Amino acid sequence: MILRRIREHVGKHNWFAVGVDLVIVVLGVFLGTQVSNWNAERLAHEAGESYRARIVHDIADNEHDMQVRMAYYQQVKSFALQVLGSLDGSARISDEQFLIAAYQATQIYPRPMVRTSYDEVLSVGALDTLGDVATRQKIANYYIAVEVSEATFRNVTAYREVMRRAIPYHVQARIREACAERMETADSGFVQLSLPAQCELGLGRDEIARAATRVRATPGLELDLTRHLADIDQKFIQFTRSEARAHDLHAELSELP
Secondary structure (H helix, E strand, C coil): CHHHHHHHHHHCCCHHHHHHHHHHHHHHHHHHHHHHHHHHHHHHHHHHHHHHHHHHHHHHHHHHHHHHHHHHHHHHHHHHHHHHHHHHCCCCCCHHHHHHHHHHCCCCCCCCCCCHHHHHHHHHCCHHHHCCHHHHHHHHHHHHHHHHHHHHHHCCCHHHHHHHHHCCHHHHHHHHHHCCCEEEECCCCCEEEECCCCCCCCCCHHHHHHHHHHHHCCCCHHHHHHHHHHHHHHHHHHHHHHHHHHHHHHHHHHCCC
């Protein structure tokens, strides 16, 4: 329509009308571009808010996860200390409890920390939508720290391998059956693991005594257990730091407009 009008005005040499038509065309293109840009910015802002809200949720999950892991590894450490006390003579426990503690001290919590939303942001190139430079840097630094912490969380000492070779298989099977990990699902849907403080194997006394004697005779057992306890303590340090980082960033991101 506008092009036909311009041709008609050119044919009539009505240059004023031609100028008006050109101004209308330019304004139309300009306004159309501006509307498109405004719409793109609005969509990017909404996407950024959505991504940031999901990241805040993931960070909150990680904060809770560290609390759950600390409680779990407190139980693991308690079992390890029972074994150490029995080996160095500072504490006396039954052969059955010794075997249970020796096995439960090998337990690990292999669940990775949550970073799904942040990885999605990186994969689609939407990092700029998360906020200003300072905000983006804080989020990036948090996930760098997550990678560092994961290296400690994934570490498994030789003690686990040694014990799962030394304890007779049928005794291990009975421990897994009678003293199994408990799984509880919180209202948030978060799965929490815990170990029973007490359990009975239901095996004969002589059978238990032979198994305990075999385990106690494992070469270097006390040294491996000492190294294992040191690794658990290092995990506690990372749990505490990771929880604090998640708590601080969660609070800061939640306050952003």
